[in-house]
Amino acid sequence: MPVYDYLCGDCGPFTEMRPMAECERSFECPSCGHAAPRAYLTAPRLSGMSAERRLAYATNERSAHAPSTLSGMGKSHGSGCACCSGKSSRMTRRGKNGSKSFPTSRPWMISH
Numbered sequence: 001m002p003v004y005d006y007l008c009g010d011c012g013p014f015t016e017m018r019p020m021a022e023c024e025r026s027f028e029c030p031s032c033g034h035a036a037p038r039a040y041l042t043a044p045r046l047s048g049m050s051a052e053r054r055l056a057y058a059t060n061e062r063s064a065h066a067p068s069t070l071s072g073m074g075k076s077h078g079s080g081c082a083c084c085s086g087k088s089s090r091m092t093r094r095g096k097n098g099s100k101s102f103p104t105s106r107p108w109m110i111s112h
Helices: 051-065
Strands: 003-008 012-017
Touching: none
Parallel strands: none
Antiparallel strands: 003 012
């Protein structure tokens, strides 16, 4: 429920939580009991968030109900992939223990 400001003629300003349907009605002053009309004493507070946080929330919302997979995104390796299917390629070398190496590619990268 929102918080509204009211201004009593005798006691001064006070705030109360009320339903939005009753926002324009006067409210009984908690000190003297007289009807006090609603007053606009403070500016409305709107909360916002940074673009980074908004993006993080949007990403979490998308992944909460439908997590993305490699096959669903079209980024999976094809059936003729030399690095995963065991076929030899000039780009891939396999050691005796089954380890893969990529002699012509970047040496600092880790294989998938």
